[in-house]
Amino acid sequence: MSDTIMDRGTGWQVLTEHVQDHGLRRHMLAVEAAMRWYAQELGGDVEHWGLAGLLHDFDWEIHPTTEQHPKDGAPILRQRGCPEDVIQAILAHNTEGSGVERQTIMDYALCACDEITGLIIAATLVRPAKDIRLIKVKSVKRNWKDKLFTAAVDRDEVRQAIEDFSGVAYDGKLELWQHIGNVLTAMQGIAAQLDLDGRLAKPQESPAP
Numbered sequence: 265m266s267d268t269i270m271d272r273g274t275g276w277q278v279l280t281e282h283v284q285d286h287g288l289r290r291h292m293l294a295v296e297a298a299m300r301w302y303a304q305e306l307g308g309d310v311e312h313w314g315l316a317g318l319l320h321d322f323d324w325e326i327h328p329t330t331e332q333h334p335k336d337g338a339p340i341l342r343q344r345g346c347p348e349d350v351i352q353a354i355l356a357h358n359t360e361g362s363g364v365e366r367q368t369i370m371d372y373a374l375c376a377c378d379e380i381t382g383l384i385i386a387a388t389l390v391r392p393a394k395d396i397r398l399i400k401v402k403s404v405k406r407n408w409k410d411k412l413f414t415a416a417v418d419r420d421e422v423r424q425a426i427e428d429f430s431g432v433a434y435d436g437k438l439e440l441w442q443h444i445g446n447v448l449t450a451m452q453g454i455a456a457q458l459d460l461d462g463r464l465a466k467p468q469e470s471p472a473p
């Protein structure tokens with residue numbers, strides 16, 4: 265058991281120790297940004313909400329089944345000084361595997377922010393500029409409607425998670441597209457960390473002399 269409470273630096277260290285896949289690291293940075301955004305908006309603890317986003321899938325590479333993940337990762341987080349409310353939120357993002365239900369607003373926020381970041385990242389990467397700062401909600405909407413686009417993102421599940429979050433945090437008044445706009449804004453704020461600041465765009469061919 266760690267004597268010190270985990271801060272963002274230790275959280276990042278735990279992440280890089282356990283996650284080698286670039287895409288998975290990017291996913292967690294994206295969810296972290298969204299969680300920090302909502303903590304500010306809703307008066308939550310920005311550090312705790314951020315850690316929940318940053319670490320929610322930290323054990324996926326060592327526990328790659330929904331039975332193990334994140335249940336078997338929780339003791340590792342506890343040992344590294346991760347706050348209990350953060351561990352609770354992480355466990356509750358996979359109730360099926362962990363048996364832990366969502367309780368706090370932070371728990372609901374994590375589920376609402378998780379999958380949609382994947383669709384936003386994919387929507388950025390299919391555009392030539394590969395710059396998330398140029399992405400508009402309406403472009404994400406177009407991709408959302410295309411059932412074959414990132415088909416792994418279950419639209420009904422995402423819609424339900426957002427509805428649940430809206431119910432506990434916004435009296436049911438947070439609309440799907442407003443939420444997606446909020447997550448997009450949060451991710452645009454860390455475009456460089458996500459490598460979505462245009463650096464992945466193919467260099468323009470120089471015109472023939």
Ligand SMILES: [Fe+2]
Nearest residue numbers: 320321357358
């Ligand atoms: Fe997960």
Ligand SMILES: [Fe+2]
Nearest residue numbers: 291320321378
């Ligand atoms: Fe995730």
